[in-house]
Amino acid sequence: MEPDIGRELYRVMDALVALKCDLSCDPHIPGETLVLSAEKSRDACDALETASASIRHLAAVLNGGGVGDASKH
Amino acid sequence: MQEIPKPLQVYVVEDSPIIRRLLASTVEAAGAELVGYSADALTAIADLGALQPDLILIDISLDSGSGFDVLRALQERNLGPSAIKVVLTNHANPEYQNLSLSLGADSFFDKASETSQVLALISALAAEKRQRGSRRDPDNHEGNYNRN
Numbered sequence: 001m002e003p004d005i006g007r008e009l010y011r012v013m014d015a016l017v018a019l020k021c022d023l024s025c026d027p028h029i030p031g032e033t034l035v036l037s038a039e040k041s042r043d044a045c046d047a048l049e050t051a052s053a054s055i056r057h058l059a060a061v062l063n064g065g066g067v068g069d070a071s072k073h
Numbered sequence: 074m075q076e077i078p079k080p081l082q083v084y085v086v087e088d089s090p091i092i093r094r095l096l097a098s099t100v101e102a103a104g105a106e107l108v109g110y111s112a113d114a115l116t117a118i119a120d121l122g123a124l125q126p127d128l129i130l131i132d133i134s135l136d137s138g139s140g141f142d143v144l145r146a147l148q149e150r151n152l153g154p155s156a157i158k159v160v161l162t163n164h165a166n167p168e169y170q171n172l173s174l175s176l177g178a179d180s181f182f183d184k185a186s187e188t189s190q191v192l193a194l195i196s197a198l199a200a201e202k203r204q205r206g207s208r209r210d211p212d213n214h215e216g217n218y219n220r221n
Contacts, residue, residue, distance in 0.1 A: 007134075010089075010163050011089065013163050013184070013185055014089040014091055014163070015091050016189050017092065017095075017184055017185060018089075018091040018094070018095045020188075021095055021188055021189060021192065024189070027212070038092050039098075039153055040098075041093060041096075043091075043095070046091065047091050050091060055105070059215060
């Protein structure tokens with residue numbers, strides 16, 4: 001099934017935004033979370049995983065291969 | 074006995090679980106209360122009629138329906154007239170901004186570049202509500218945010 005490319009790209013953007021906020025130590029994030037907690041680290045990893053999966057999905061479709069077909073590269 | 078001031082109550086309309094989690098953790102860290110969330114317009118409209126939160130964070134692109142549907146329903150049905158309505162979207166263009174504001178949004182933010190401003194706004198509004206509660210000043214109703 002072809003993905004909705006726009007939707008997949010927005011999913012990547014959402015993941016990157018969340019990752020940026022988690023890693024930026026934004027001054028509005030309270031001091032006790034300045035050192036990344038395990039939870040924040042997991043959130044950041046989840047965001048990376050989501051972004052990677054969406055990009056892989058898009059790349060496979062745009063290259064005419066099936067989902068996850070990265071063997072050509 | 075001193076009454077404990079009620080925390081800022083926040084509702085999130087957002088289809089991205091990752092962004093929902095980010096907003097929820099900020100709400101919690103700010104001492105506010107996440108009273109609910111929804112990934113689609115119909116659920117949000119039903120919830121908002123019952124919950125009457127102080128702050129509503131609204132994405133435009135949802136699983137079904139849109140943030141515009143939510144804003145329109147709030148406006149037409151006069152649901153949560155005093156709630157602060159903040160739009161946070163990847164579709165940050167003047168057309169969407171104008172439509173959001175005309176449908177009653179108080180602020181409009183670009184998710185890609187202004188999410189940290191929304192996090193700051195949540196913290197500021199939560200602190201303001203706490204202070205107002207502890208001061209018990211009945212004349213001080215106004216929020217301290219700017220309408221974009």
